[in-house]
Amino acid sequence: MMRWIVEQGIDDVPLVPAAVIYDLPYAKGSPPPDAALAYTACLAANAGPVPEGNVGAGAGATAGKIYGTPMKSGLGTASLCIPGGPVVAALVVVNPVGDIWCGGRIVVGALRPDGTFVNQTHAMLAGVPSPHLQTMATTIAVVATNARLTKAEANRVAMLAEDGMARAISPDHTQSDGDIIFCLALGSYTSNLTSDELVTLVGTAAAVVLEEAIVRGALAAQ
Numbered sequence: 133m134m135r136w137i138v139e140q141g142i143d144d145v146p147l148v149p150a151a152v153i154y155d156l157p158y159a160k161g162s163p164p165p166d167a168a169l170a171y172t173a174c175l176a177a178n179a180g181p182v183p184e185g186n187v188g189a190g191a192g193a194t195a196g197k198i199y200g201t202p203m204k205s206g207l208g209t210a211s212l213c214i215p216g217g218p219v220v221a222a223l224v225v226v227n228p229v230g231d232i233w234c235g236g237r238i239v240v241g242a243l244r245p246d247g248t249f250v251n252q253t254h255a256m257l258a259g260v261p262s263p264h265l266q267t268m269a270t271t272i273a274v275v276a277t278n279a280r281l282t283k284a285e286a287n288r289v290a291m292l293a294e295d296g297m298a299r300a301i302s303p304d305h306t307q308s309d310g311d312i313i314f315c316l317a318l319g320s321y322t323s324n325l326t327s328d329e330l331v332t333l334v335g336t337a338a339a340v341v342l343e344e345a346i347v348r349g350a351l352a353a354q
Contacts, residue, residue, distance in 0.1 A: 135167070136174035151312050153227040154268040155192025158204070162191040182209045182223065185352030189272070193227040195301075195350055196242030197267040197308075199260065200250040203240050205232070208349020210341040218279035218321040218330075220337035222293070222345040229269040229308045230301040232350040240350040253302045270310040271297060273345070275338040281317035285331045290315040292335025296342030313342070 137146040163169070186193070190207030205228075211221035226232065231241030231252055242250040255262070275293045290313045297311065298304050305311055315338075323330055 133170045133174055136171055149314060151270070151272045151314075153189070153193060153225055153270045153272060154310075155194075155227060158192040158194050165189075182207070184208050184348055189225045190227070190349060190353065193225055193349075193353070195226060195228055195230070195232050195240050196250070196252065197229040197269055198242065198252045198262045198264050198303075198306075199255050200242030200244055200252075202242060203350075204353040205240060205350045206353035208345040208347070208352065210344035210348060212337050212341050214333065214337055217323065218277050218334060220275065220277045220279075220334055220341055222273060222275045222296075222338065222341040224271065224273040224342060224345045224349055226271055226301075226346050226349040227269055228271045228301045228304065228311075229264075229267055229306055230303045232347060233300055233302055234347045234351075239347065240354065256303060267308050268310070269306075269308055270312070271301065271346070272311070273297065273313045273342055274316060275313060275342060276316040276318070277334050277338070278318045278321040279330060279334050280319040280322060281315075281331070281334070282327075285327060286315040286317050288331050289317075289335040289338055292332075293338035293342050296339035296344075297346065299339070300343045300346035 133148045134146045185206040188207050193205040194202040195205040196202045205226040209223050213219045231238045238249040
């Protein structure tokens with residue numbers, strides 16, 4: 133990615149943040165990411181809709197790891213064009229220890245032998261012991277907008293976007309999760325809103341699209 137950025141004349145010495153999920157037990161047969169794959173991904177960035185489900189960085193993702201048997205999860209996307217405002221989008225690799233919730237019910241998560249969901253939050257609060265409490269997991273997300281944001285404002289948007297992760301995953305941000313959310317601001321959209329109003333608007337939208345992307349990524353892997 134750094135090589136591609138330099139070739140485009142964007143930056144002479146680019147800094148590229150990175151994060152990984154713990155997926156080796158479930159990504160058997162998938163090639164490990166390397167510089168060549170990253171460069172190819174940059175070249176294909178504008179090639180069309182992003183595939184969702186058990187692909188790419190989500191190839192080895194699972195959900196529902198504390199109690200029962202985890203289900204496959206994956207890569208999800210969602211976007212929202214605010215009327216008269218900026219576009220806000222999310223891309224997420226869904227790999228939590230928790231269950232995925234949508235519409236007040238579990239849609240992907242830990243399974244009992246009979247194929248029903250455990251509801252790990254209830255099990256945990258009921259004091260049910262778990263043999264998998266130390267399982268390593270990570271949900272990685274990127275929220276992006278064409279709004280113009282400062283570094284501090286982008287950080288705030290990432291914090292607001294976390295609400296979407298908490299709505300879609302339960303239990304969330306456990307000691308076994310290494311979750312992170314990056315925020316990208318392209319700056320091509322200018323607004324008459326105050327900075328506080330813009331951050332609140334974009335951050336609220338980011339939470340909505342991140343919640344949707346998490347559900348989409350998990351369901352697309354089934």
